[in-house]
Amino acid sequence: MTALKVRDLSKTFPIGGGLLGRARAGVRAVRPMSFEVQTGETLGIVGESGCGKSTLARMLVGLLEPTTGRIEIEDRPLDNADPAAFGKLIQYVFQDPVSSLNPRKTIKQIMEAPLKRLYGLDAEERMGRIREIFASVNLREEFLDRYPHEFSGGQAQRIGIARALAAAPRIIILDEPVSALDVSVQAQVLNLLAGLREEFNLTYLFISHDLAVVEAVSDRIMVLYFGSVVEIGPAEEVFKTPRHPYTKLLADSAPVVGRALSAPEQKDSELPDPLNPPTGCAFAGRCPRATERCLTAEPELKPLGEHQLAACHHPLEG
Incomplete structure (x- = not known):
């Protein structure tokens, strides 16, 4: 089954507004691209800084509105979908685990937000769901009353992953999820992500500049350059015999x-x-x-x- 379909998706940022507020030029951060991701697959997305990786990811989760194109998740178009529709289908795990968590809220408040807004669960139902998720990511329940600054980078990234799982998404965008972590912790988080993919039948889009990590975790790899797809194929073949x-x-x-x-x-x-x-x-x-x-x-x-x-x-x- 196809989890994600992208058709002619692009993003141009207007710049240099004149006296009437009209943009004089535009930067094409993502040029029209089309691709598909199958259910349960991990698609690695690589390319140097400025190639459009993060802009693409933010369009896919609804944080940026595309200039052109169409996004479908499980054959459901998201052209004019409300944020709740995006949230139930696709979630984002950010690169910096600590700064992606609200420093003014406890971990419990952070975890409860998607359960309240997306599913309207009551307090007892929310706690039941949070306990299940925390068990899946190997976090202790006592962490719920603490604040983000009290955790190490590895722990904070597990909390970020747990927050994404709380929405019960079909797809998770992983934007450099281990680049800010120590090497030993990276391995733990990558193994956790592999287990969660199997447990919840998740589909991943894994963005990274670390080619060794991408090759190890991905089924296929998509290479971006200057906002365009220049190559796509099975992970082993793309790096063994690049075309x-x-x-x-x-x-x-x-x-x-x-x-x-x-x-x-x-x-x-x-x-x-x-x-x-x-x-x-x-x-x-x-x-x-x-x-x-x-x-x-x-x-x-x-x-x-x-x-x-x-x-x-x-x-x-x-």
């Missing part, structure tokens, strides 16, 4: 224990100017395989092999 030069660049850039750090491209290489986007392929200026065609024609995302898709005029051999 887009940018995916290979990411894989070659990732630190590996025992291997000296090296720069796979020029030091001044960076994303194109969003206010003056290039014609053709946005990656052409950094790509060793670029030709004249790449500078004038934007490549389409198309199948390459049995499972992978890539947007490249001159894809790498599989």
